[in-house]
Amino acid sequence: MKKIFYYSLVFLLVLNSFQGYSQTKFKGVVKDDREKLSLFGALVSIKADGTSSVDQASVDFDGSFQVITTKTFGTVEISMNGFITKSIPFYGKGDESTIDLGVIYLEENTVTERDIIVTTSSIDVIKDRKTPISSSTMRNYEMREKASNKDFIELTSQMPGVYTSRVGGGYGDTRMNVRGFEQNNISPMIDGIPVYDLEAGIVDWANIASMNDVASSIQLQRGLGASKLVNSSVAGTMNMILRNANYDKGGFLYNSTGNDGYRKFVGSYATGLLQSGFSANVLLSLTSGDGYVKSTNFEAYSYYIALGFKKKKHDFQFKVFGSPQWHNQRVSDIALSTYIERGNGVDDPNYKYNSDWGYLNNEEYATKVNFGHKPLGIFQWDINFTDKTQLSAKLYGSKGTSGSTNFSGGILGLSWDYFVDANGQVDLNTINSFNSGEPTDLPFYGVVTRSENYNGQYINSIWNGDQGNGFVSTDTGISLLSEITNQTFYGGIINLSTQLTNNLKLNYGLDARKTVYNKTRIVNDLFGADGYDPDYYTTPSFSLNTNNTALPEPLLDFTKKNLGATPVDYKYDAKIAYLGSYAQIEYDIWKLNFLAQGGFNRQFIQRVNYSLGNYAESNPGSDVYDIDNNTSNATSELPIDGYNAKFGVNFNVTSKHNVWANAGFVSRQPVFVTVYSGLNNNVNPYYKNEKFKSIEVGYGFRSRSISLNISAYSSDHKDAETPYYSPEDGNFGTTSGINRVNRGIELDITVAPIRRLILNGTLSLGDWKYSSNAIFYDLRPGSTTPVSTLYINDHKIGGAPQLMASFGADYEFFKNFRFGSNIKYADKMYASPSLERYDPAFYGDDFAFKSPVRLPSFAVVDAFASYRFRINVTNFIDLRLNIDNVLNRKYISESNTSYQTNGVDPSDVNGATFNENGNIYNGIAGGNNAFFGLGRTWNFTVRYEF
Incomplete structure (x- = not known):
């Protein structure tokens, strides 16, 4: 390739x-x-x-x-x-x-589109000094210049109200937070098409990580957003607009290199609109590297093909975009004390440390890998009946696969701490020895030899745990499996836009979609075992040299020859279909612009379970996949309604000043994994729609040298729900009744005070907190405490700084040579532990009733230098050097635990506190899990444009 x-x-x-x-x-x-x-x-x-x-x-x-x-x-x-x-x-x-x-x-x-111009009514963009919604826009050349070797989503961190974190540091793993809301409350849209995951509520940036190459612009619409569709957005809409086939004629070749083996090659050419009415736009790219964090290698390809035909009233566009990729990850929790232990052992953490890899037979082996390819095809037909009336029809579809690897199984009930070598890496050789029946020296147990567990063979199986049925898996062996999602979706949008009068414009449309997520597991590596049997369970036994009895007898002889060819453990379809309609009215009179929009859709959710086997027949609460009995069991379609409504007004006080306001509410259906509470067809009895209300006001100022926007918002989010999932138990529990209030102020300003100098700055100040306690429901059969109160009322919401500021400067020293720098400051950021940790029955009063830990503030400086020179009148070469985190600042970008410094250190057998043990880093208890932001990175780019 x-x-x-x-x-x-x-x-x-x-x-x-x-x-x-x-x-x-x-x-x-x-x-x-x-x-x-x-x-x-x-x-x-x-x-x-x-x-x-x-x-x-x-x-x-x-x-x-x-x-x-x-x-x-x-x-x-x-x-x-x-x-x-x-x-x-x-x-x-x-x-x-x-x-x-x-x-x-x-x-x-005073009525122009700011930064983005679209010719189809099926894509919704903000119009400057008209649309009463807060937004920020990146145009193609800005993305091209600033991308460096970042994930494209990181470019939004310069926008007010936005925080991004590289999480574990893997390619495409960046997490985005807007106004204190997690990214599952953001609606990503490509050319007006929602690409939000309706099955799990996740946002998969990795499979569109090359979007900055093919998008003409990306607009983040904060809050209610401008989309007419009844989509998933409550915090913002990420509107990614692909280049049309009739994009400006020309092309470019792009070569980039950077730290840790980063390489990128891009080639693109566009014909422009030919006299025949046809046009084409093509792009190919390859990105690869070793990763900043140890063992986070990656490779991603990207392709984009757009074909168009435009004649008189008709404009046809056909687009195909895809980005096959794989990347190694760092996803396991790492305590601050472990970073220090892997650093200088005293006070300097090794923030490149990654525990998700090891050596097997003297070769490096990554145990956490993400992969996928989910291409998207779009066909768009715009009919301009008159200058005032357009009908836009859009058909789209996608079929692809994504997945990630995880360990499954266990050895003698031991924790993973027993399978870490002296360097802090996974001890795959020990696992391989045990699985294959070789003598293995394990702590606490001494020399252990695994016994054959089926017909003289060593068969690995799923880690069952205590299911309340008396079976506990203690020596099931450890395997590496992939959780696979085969995704298929297709749908259409039809929108009629008409200017009824000089002042009144109407948009009306229908939105329909069918999505099927086929979920299963496959085996990647048995680490020395002879086979894998998802039906195999063992009785509790501490007699290490006695064969355990399989209950029932294995039904599947999964040999090494068909690794990856057969689904194991579970297999089911998550089917979601919906049909929606909407209407939008824009009314302009004098200096006033009114906007009103409302929509309704009905989702039909169905689960088809293929996981029926002999064990499942005798244990109805189980869903163990049996390839010999591949029958299906489908639920009836469950209808759930959702709706939204919003209203806004903009007033252009003068040609320079404008004020605006908007308000609205959203009733959003729960995602699939919230409705179906596990790896079975049982419905979660506690699910309900999420409710979201918002009000926002803003002010804008425009002059020849200043552009300023300021806004204030208040958002109430009620009845949110978080499912807790494991591959073996499905959604074993759920937290319901999560209510919160997010309020804040945002400012962005751009100033050109003197010739060749441009200054810009942003400020975001938030007050985000939970407004009530929540309830945790344990959905596992036989649970002794099925309902618990989580004491989170008035606690700060973590995951993003509630104070953010940035300041940047861009100066042209001489013709075509520019230098710039930007500093980002973050403060008032809190840890974001799982909410069930606030249950005093399980985690104690010390944790449950205390606010989350406040993380240290930090400031990061980025810089760039660029030069363009002309080869001839039409050909140019651009040179650019980007350096991010110039000062190599070490900072904590997020934490998912909240141990207090005066709390008991779990690693201390005598029950001493973190303070007493001196287990503190930068004022934070060393037992807290954390991810660090990336240190200094650089990227040099040569771009030839013709």
Whole structure:
């Protein structure tokens, strides 16, 4: 595949040979028509066919510009946010002439789309000084410049209210938090299509990690968002807009290198809109590296193909985007004291330490791997009946697979601490020896030899634990399995947009979708055993040299020959279908813009269980997969309704000042794993819709040198639910009645005080806390305490800083050479332990009634330098160096535990506290699990544009 990739890049380069070199130079000055001030930053474009730009230049601080083109006819287009675009036609011979256009005055227009222009009504974007919603936008060139070797989602950390964490540091594993809400409350959308996981409520960034290469822009709409669909968003909508096939003609080759073996190659070419009406846009990329954290290697490919046809009233777009990838991960919990132990042992933690790998037969072996490929296909047909009425129809579909590896099984009931070598890595050789019946020296037990457990063979099985039926797995062997999701979804959106009067615009549409998630497990590695039997259970036994009796006898002889070919342990389908409708009204009068939107959808949820075997027949609470009895058992379709409504108003006080407000509510259906409470067809009796209410007000200011936005919000989120899951037990419990209030203020400002200097800053101040106690329901059969109160009322919500600020500067020292830096500061961030930890019956009063630990504040400095030079009139080379965390600051990016410094240290057999043991790091108890932010990283990029 790599050869195909490189040949494709060469092909793209050859296309560059078909370029012309005769040129015409246009120059002039751009000013506004009222105050006669220079419009610094206005864009001057040469358009040869009326749509696609072939040459561009930005207006300098004094208002002057010059742009060179090889085209002999077309238009010169001058555009700027907040002003009406002006077009000047030209026709010449291309004989090295210079045309002075003089002073060009642009008329102010308070109703323009800010940063994003779309031609279809099925994609919802914020319109500056009109749409009453808080938003931030990244355009393609900004993503291209700032991406470095970050995950693209990390670029949003410069937006107010947004916090991102690399979590374990794996490729595509970045976690995003908006206004104190976890990312499962954010709705990611590609070209207006929701890509939120309806089965588990997760957001999978890894499989769209190359989005910054193919998107024309990404807009984060905070709060209610502008989407007309009844989607999953309560905290914000991430609107990722793909490039159309008729994107500007031209292409580029991109080569990047960075720390820890980072490499990236990208090639792209677009035909622009041809006279025949056809167009095409193609992109290929390859990204790989060793990973900043130890054993987090990765490799990802990406492809994007867009084909278009535009003629008169019709515009057809067909797009296919995919990104097959695999990456090693760090997902296991690591205590601060362990980081220090693997560092200098005193006070300097090794924040690259990763416990999720080891050596097997002297070769490095990663035990946590994520992989997947879930391509998305889109067909869009826009019919412009008139200038005021458009019908947009969109069909889409995806079919792919994703998964991740996990250990399963056990040895003599020992914890994982017994299978860690002297270097802190997984002792795979010991596991392999035990599984295969070789003598193994284990702590506490001494030399142990596993006995054959079926027909003279060593058969691994699932770790059963105590299910209340008297069976406890103590020597089931340890296997490496993959949890696999085979995903299929398809749907459509149809939207009618019509301008009923000069002041009134209506959008009405239907949204339908069918999704099937097929969930199962496969075996990756038996580590020396002869087979795997998901039906095998052992009785409690401490007689180590006596064969344990399988109850019942194994039904599946899963040999090494079919590793990965057969589903094991469980297999089921999660089916979710929905049909929704919506309406949106925009009414403009005088200086006022009104927006009202409402929608309703009904989901149909069904579970199809293929996990019926002999053991399951005699134990109805179990779902052990039996390949010899692959029958299905389907539930009836469970209908659940959801709806939303929102209203907003914007008032343009003057041409520079505007104020706005919005309010709304959402009733969101629970995700599939909340409705079905385990690896069976039983329905969770406690599920209910989540309720979300929000009100927000804002102010905006625009002038020739300042752009400022400030907003205040208050959000009430009620009846949220968190399921607790294990691969063996399914959702063994659930926390219901999670209520919270998130309030805050956000500010962003951009200033151009002098020529060539741009300053920007953001400020986010939040007050996020739980507004009631919650309830934990233990759903396991025979539980002695099925209901517990979790004392979280008035506790701070963790996972993101409640105070964030950033300041950046970008200065052009001389023509085409720029240098910039940005500092990010974070404070008032709290740990985010699982809420069931606040149950005093299980975890004690010391933990349950105390607020989460406040983590140390931190500041991180990033910097860049870039230079562009011209090869000829149409070809450029861009050079850019990005350095993130320049000062190599070590900081805790998140923690999922909340041990107090005066609490008992679990590692101390005498019950001493963390303080008494000196087990403290930066004011935090050393027993707390944590992930560190990445230290200094760098990236150097060469981009050839033609």
